[in-house]
Amino acid sequence: MQFHLNGFKPGDPHVEDAAPHVARHTDTVPAEVDVLIVGCGPAGLTLAAQLAAFPDIHTCIVEQKDGPLQLGQADGIACRTMEMFEAFNFAERVLKEACWINEVTFWKPDEDQPEHIARHGRVQDTEDGLSEFPHVVLNQARVHDFYLELMRNSPSRLEPHYSRRLVDVAVDDADPTHPVTVRVERCDGIHAGKIETIRARYVVGCDGARSNVRRAIGLQLVGDSANQAWGVMDVLAVTDFPDIRYKVAVQSAHGNLLVIPREGGYLVRLYVEMDKLGDEERVASRGITVERLIEVAQGILHPYKLDVKEVPWWSVYEIGQRICARYDDATDGSGKMPRVFIAGDACHTHSPKAGQGMNFSMQDTFNLGWKLASVLRGQCAPGLLDSYSQERQVVAQELIDFDREWAKMFSDPARQGNGDQSDGVDPKEFQKYFEQHGRFTAGMGTHYKASLITGGASHQQLATGFVIGTRFHSAPVVRIADARPMQLGHAGKADGRWRLYAFGGATDHTSDQSGIRALCRYLQESPDSPVRKYTRAGQDMDGVFDVRAIFQQSHHDLSTRSMPALLLPIKGRYGLHDYEKVFCPDLKSGHDIFDLRGIDRERGALVVVRPDQYIAHVLPLGAHQALADFFAGFMLP
């Protein structure tokens, strides 16, 4: 964490100074805002937390419920989501409270006693090296709490307006500044029934699977259902089932069940296969009770006992995957600018067992947040906003396709031993598929296609482990200014900045003509330099582009003193040096980032990373013009 740049300030460094013009949170909603977010779920709060970092953007977030969530449905937190939480600066709190999913075990009918279940395999949950974070499980309400605290402590002091039901959304393209008008109805106590009107530049509907914003812009979820009812319950229970603290897939003679251990060491979530449904039948019609759920779970776990003591939450649902064809009111080929967006469950719903709902939803708005901010702050042209639906709709479709296949495999019975030639799933195949699927459920399946903001692969071979269009994969490094071992990826905070990671080639940093020195000279001095073109007067030198260098040498052979000024920038009211820009491999850990990420040791590489941690481009250190051209494609001087 960096703080005290503009003078010593006592107290919690997480509490930033409120921006001078920021007004106190009032009971009534503002009449005019830049962005109105509808819904305080994971998607809405991720967006609100991102925009709260920019007090020059006036954001409002409304929610129909009357206060913060106490008990959420979602619980799985993918590795990729943890990486994003690190950018939002609260990953360590989730790590501490959450239950870590370390291994998954697989159970099937016992070969000798098919009425009993027996363990037939176990695999690591997350493959080694996939992320510096584990896959964890934590009640969604706590994730909300962390976002809400972050918003309260931000320079915007952003707080939700609760008890607001969306009435309607109208877009008037003729209005040059605030084309969207939203009406909400208060539903709290003496104010109930009062209609409030908010005019906004942009509106984002994060209002769930029954999104009213989606309906207002004429979009709908399309998909299919497997006509299969499932039950889900969180339980405090006494059991002799030995794997109750593992993630477990049970395929029994009485149906299937999934065990997800929960935070705190005692709570467990059980997903239980229930009735087959008729073609047009909805699960609600079955009148399934929690007693029935428990009874079916007990049958599946036989011969193990399950004595349920408390059920804090339960539900029944039918399996199905549905998705919207687009995520905004404009990318229909009409050439209009998008003004209204939808995100999260409003755009796509999955089987909850895959643990993707919350994770994918947050990644939606992490993608949208920096784009909205860049456009509203005049850094990028509004055309950038088209890329939100283009990017997120495609990857959601890919996930859903993969998920459908996996869900089918999960529902098939396991083959019995080597001789079994039935239609069932070979446990080895199942395990292999699980590992492939693991990348998707870990959130690493997202791979954005080449676009205005995602470069082509012509120089990908310079950094084979930083695949363009995928998330920046962190690795251990040592900071040269203080020899601190750390994760390079943790330099990337959710502050709307682009990161340029310059990996030194063979002649760096001994030669003045070396790639990194020449790049820094170009960025600092050339009139074409993106740093010069897009950084406003009065901003810190790294206000838009955060340039970091990684050399191959040990930190003992490097010195901050001999670094270019761009790597030891002068910042803030006192002109203090920022010492946190230069790194070297953490050789003591045994993991050299140049090897781990396939960096060309001779030529080095420049890895361009978007504000949402995705790799936008890989270029040679000397490709100055190509770098300038890339940013000229969507940034405004």
Add this chain to the structure above:
Amino acid sequence: MQFHLNGFKPGDPHVEDAAPHVARHTDTVPAEVDVLIVGCGPAGLTLAAQLAAFPDIHTCIVEQKDGPLQLGQADGIACRTMEMFEAFNFAERVLKEACWINEVTFWKPDEDQPEHIARHGRVQDTEDGLSEFPHVVLNQARVHDFYLELMRNSPSRLEPHYSRRLVDVAVDDADPTHPVTVRVERCDGIHAGKIETIRARYVVGCDGARSNVRRAIGLQLVGDSANQAWGVMDVLAVTDFPDIRYKVAVQSAHGNLLVIPREGGYLVRLYVEMDKLGDEERVASRGITVERLIEVAQGILHPYKLDVKEVPWWSVYEIGQRICARYDDATDGSGKMPRVFIAGDACHTHSPKAGQGMNFSMQDTFNLGWKLASVLRGQCAPGLLDSYSQERQVVAQELIDFDREWAKMFSDPARQGNGDQSDGVDPKEFQKYFEQHGRFTAGMGTHYKASLITGGASHQQLATGFVIGTRFHSAPVVRIADARPMQLGHAGKADGRWRLYAFGGATDHTSDQSGIRALCRYLQESPDSPVRKYTRAGQDMDGVFDVRAIFQQSHHDLSTRSMPALLLPIKGRYGLHDYEKVFCPDLKSGHDIFDLRGIDRERGALVVVRPDQYIAHVLPLGAHQALADFFAGFMLP
């Protein structure tokens, strides 16, 4: 973290339920308490935080200042202190905010240009494997904040009473319940001058080097001074000195200087050697200004520039080490029971450069806290309290002796090259001594002598890496119930419980006659068992003794199902299983705890750990009677 044991509870799991009888914090102090703590510094707050865990103990803490500290003097946080913070459950917050001290560099006059300084060496700050935590630096005020939050969230809801000046302390041995009467004077606004009287069972003076409590019980600090003035300042500065983010010892032709980088990436603390003082002279008489400090620092750092922009805090002091001969009002051989204690700076003061003041002070009251709680809760006889002064005074004396030698060495000039045969210090010797000293400054020099609560070394060879009388040295393990990799030592929370770590021998856990099984049977069934004798009816089975087992096998070869009931205890209102008692080596990390800590693989070992994380005893797994005898020495049935 474990929670939800007695039912699902929404919200932050750090906020415990308030105990039913706990009253709201009031503006006036209570008339009668179990423990009165005087002073809200690190010693006082560590004690208050420890006692706050026990709502059946009525604790009050008073402080002369009018509110929480905003800007503290102390900053160094030793590895050992981080281990304690982990027990108090906020280590991760300190790790995040603090500056990590990774390496130390040494500078001396340049051989060719003695007016210039040049780097002559660098060493790792903390030797590998000394602790799972780094040495860090963070403003003491933030440490206070973490303690205060923990106290507010505890079942006691403990909060300090500020603006209270100690007037006097009187002990009336004839009073069987509350023999100490303390009078405090309010110094806030309209209440100023009002005298309040508090009757207490025990009083602990954590009121600093000028302790009034110490004076009241007739003790004094004794020691010497090196007649050397030093200045210290926290600065925000621009400099070209390349090691400004390292801990640096500079020996120049113009005197000595120590650089301590601070949290936030910009702030730096400088200790600057100032004037030689006369024999009886106090530093105050010199009228040293901050401008003079800066000037001297600039001279020492020549040829590097130091442009100071802001000085949030500065001070001057004379080097000296002083200590009290005892830490209570009774261990003078009179046979009285101690009723008044002193801790922290009230007992010992050091050279601040060693970074020991805050660390040693907190360890004082971490030592005292569980003892007071055990006596007040009727678990131990009051004689236990004698061990506080006996243990802490001795280790403070050892530290001071070591520190004096080191301080002298630090003040000597460095020898110039191989040919120099002067009285100066050989840089290689200096470096070697630094590494030895490192254990003391890391807080690992503390080694309690054999006593009622520290066993003899006759079985030390069973676990050579767990030295009796030193802190329990954590190591990586895997929890078998969920395959989670973790630190074994982090099982030890500041909850007043004893920990029995049973390391399995060769026949564990295959044989029913094995050491761990036999031990668990004894502890559960024998009438002599400490678990049966000292655990109250209605308490959880692990309420006094927290038994943990570590087997040599992989977790794939072990199962919670086959564990003795003591290792899968039934707890809380629902009788839920606690799955967090059994571990195995973390072989994937490459560090087998049996090798790391020298456990006898044939016989195993039982390591008995005190509530303050110090190793009380090492015994054979089968030494049931010796275990019973040990606890019978100081515990009450």
